[in-house]
Amino acid sequence: MARSVNFVWNFVNELSQRSIKERGVFLSAFDMHHYIKGAGKELGLHSQTLLVHRG
Structure with missing residues (x-):
């Protein structure tokens, strides 16, 4: 699961x-x-893991 979250994190940063x-x-x-x-x-x-904080 951590690898998947990291993958999304890296994608969004790029x-x-x-x-x-x-x-x-x-x-x-x-x-x-x-x-x-x-x-x-x-x-x-x-x-919900992928929700971006909108606050």
């Missing part, structure tokens, strides 16, 4: 860095949700 570098835009939790939607099922993680 996506964020690329967005900032190429577009100068920091991705919000709403934006990231579009990219990680369905990843929990594919990686065997509970859907």
Whole structure:
């Protein structure tokens, strides 16, 4: 399970860095949700594990 969480974490970090570098835009939790939607099922993680804190 830790490897799956780490995989998603690394993906989101790379996506964020690329967005900032190429577009100068920091991705919000709403934006990231579009990219990680369905990843929990594919990686065997509970859907709440992938929720990004919106506080």
